[in-house]
Amino acid sequence: MPIKKLFENAVFNWGLITSIIVMVIITNGYLAIKTIEDLSDTQASLYNTGDIIGEINNLHNLVLMAETGQRGYLLTEIPEYLTPYEDALDSLSDQLTNTRKLRSEVPEQTERIAALLILVEQKTNELKKTVELALADKEKRALKLVMTGAGRNLYKELRAELEYIKILEINHRNTLFAVLSTVEREAKVTFAISGITSALLLLGLAFFARLNTKSEVKYRLQLEQQNEELAQKVAARTKELTLYSDELSRSNRELEDFAFVASHDLQEPLRKIRAFGDRLQTNYAQSLDEKGADYINRMKNAAERMSNLINDLLEFSRISTRGKPFTNVPLQHLIESTIGDIEISIEESGAKILLDDLPEINADASQMHHLFINLISNAIKFRKEDVKPIIIIQYCQQEIAQEQWHIITVKDNGIGFEQEFADKIFVPFQRLHARTEYKGTGIGLAISRRIVERHGGKISATSILGEGTQFRIEIPVNNTLINLTGEDTNAK
Structure with a gap:
């Protein structure tokens, strides 16, 4: 001392x-x-x-x-x-x-x-x-x-x-x-x-x-001792994280197996309900009164809606576990291909789609395809009566928090919604309108958000009731794909 x-x-x-x-x-x-x-x-x-x-x-x-x-x-x-x-x-x-x-x-x-x-x-x-x-x-x-x-x-x-x-x-x-x-x-x-x-x-x-x-020798010995202790703690923590990663991988595999079994077991009774409903409607239509026929139609619609819900929920759960590794995706070609897939809906609605020059991005091509099908289909579906939809897809690159980001906006002139519901629309099965007005399971935007989040980005919506909606997608330029197990799938 x-x-x-x-x-x-x-x-x-x-x-x-x-x-x-x-x-x-x-x-x-x-x-x-x-x-x-x-x-x-x-x-x-x-x-x-x-x-x-x-x-x-x-x-x-x-x-x-x-x-x-x-x-x-x-x-x-x-x-x-x-x-x-x-x-x-x-x-x-x-x-x-x-x-x-x-x-x-x-x-x-x-x-x-x-x-x-x-x-x-x-x-x-x-x-x-x-x-x-x-x-x-x-x-x-x-x-x-x-x-x-x-x-x-x-x-x-x-x-x-x-x-x-x-x-x-x-x-x-x-x-x-x-x-x-x-x-x-x-x-x-x-x-x-x-x-x-x-x-x-x-x-x-x-x-x-x-x-x-x-004093250097004394402090060096102390530093070596502290480094040794730190190395032991890091090794212990690494072991814990490895165990946690293995447990998480096992849990994901079990969840995937459960989702597959659940979807299969749930779809089988629904298929029987729909099959017997078709038989009743075909073979006994003359024996049923108007009320009975309405009951059969309701039963078939409910079975079909339940089947769609199961498929959408299964797809929602597989975004992270069944996603593909990221590659260079030419966004211009991908969206043009997406527009071709929904050509009938576009022709029936008289929709007009305006595209900016879009770049190549590092992404999962199939999930990007699904993302833009959801957004463009929504813009067509939620259009104003007697007004042809106009959908504008724009792109720019911005620096946010000293990092470069792809900014993609999808803007329409549809019915819009109150801005207070901007977060609610991305929650699974949340709807702002009755099923009788607009068809759908209410999970499309939830899937879209899950896809964007898997790419390290975020999606948001701004809207004015009666004037249209704009979706803003932000994806980092140098994004790295990390799946739920903590594994970098780009390295594969």
């Missing part, structure tokens, strides 16, 4: 220290990132200031070059002096464009640069005017214009503005250099602290690694 307590305290203390170190590293990381950003911003500002000073100097040099060429030509009238003048003017246009793009961080510096550009343009115009006069053989007027001193005064004003802008930019650059030095010192401190805390963290991890190595 004391060793355990000591271990718990050690884990707690080192956990606290590790948390502190991690927090310090995160803080240092934040400071390092901020320092890098400050360095980057300061360097960008220095580059910008250098660009401004350089562009201003280039502008000044071009103005000087143009003025030198102008004065040389005016004094000597030698055309060679016009070459530097013209080159300077050509470059000056691009230089003005570059200078206009400058954005200084010094307050009101942008306005000063704009004013400088105006002075440059004025000076350029003055140079162009004098040269144009000289080229037009009006040297005296050109010299007189120069001697007025207007160009010299304009240059002085331009130079003064230019020097002031440069001084402000140089002062700003010196300030940025001071900031850069401070940021560099802070970066060195930040990275030093980060290195120290990282070293402490490595030491802490080394300590924990050593501590874990000592």
Whole structure:
């Protein structure tokens, strides 16, 4: 117990220290990132200031070059002096464009640069005017214009503005250099602290690694013991499930045998009742009055209904035990075949069936055939008087709970029913109408639900009385057939 307590305290203390170190590293990381950003911003500002000073100097040099060429030509009238003048003017246009793009961080510096550009343009115009006069053989007027001193005064004003802008930019650059030095010192401190805390963290991890190595053997033995106990429990549970599965298989076989014997033994008396009823009706019809003949007809109808009930009940019980393995079933072809099987009912009712493009699904083909015969026959049977049935079968694929599902809907324009009875219609032998109105045993939809559930899906109905019914069938795309014994029949 004391060793355990000591271990718990050690884990707690080192956990606290590790948390502190991690927090310090995160803080240092934040400071390092901020320092890098400050360095980057300061360097960008220095580059910008250098660009401004350089562009201003280039502008000044071009103005000087143009003025030198102008004065040389005016004094000597030698055309060679016009070459530097013209080159300077050509470059000056691009230089003005570059200078206009400058954005200084010094307050009101942008306005000063704009004013400088105006002075440059004025000076350029003055140079162009004098040269144009000289080229037009009006040297005296050109010299007189120069001697007025207007160009010299304009240059002085331009130079003064230019020097002031440069001084402000140089002062700003010196300030940025001071900031850069401070940021560099802070970066060195930040990275030093980060290195120290990282070293402490490595030491802490080394300590924990050593501590874990000592306790690993102990915990491994405990884990092996627990795994052995768990394996024994799993083996025992597996044995129980195997016994249960065998018992369930035996029970299903007995149920199947019972269903067969029961159906055979029950059908035999019914066959005799129907046979003797036919004989009475054939041989003694003249000896029976109207009431006796009615009794015989009722007896035969009851026997036939009982036979149908037994057959339907037997079929209902065999959905899971006599079902076939799943295969790829082309649903389009299957439903078209189903429509062909009930062609007479469709022609007599004038029914119209509209089909979507239907896919292949993994299913029991015979049971799918039975399912759609039930649904289409119901839609025809429960039609409105003097209204031709319209049955629409549609398909789509949806994702429900992160799983892909086939969604098939069968919609009709029949008599419909109250929505409160939506669950009742799937219960065996439950009817919403009298047998005199609509024939049937009342087990067709129960069989349909059993078929869909065997395919891992579900069926539901929505209806409005007098407007029709829609059945929605949902079957998983990747369904696996599991019969009542728990056996995967797809693996067979």
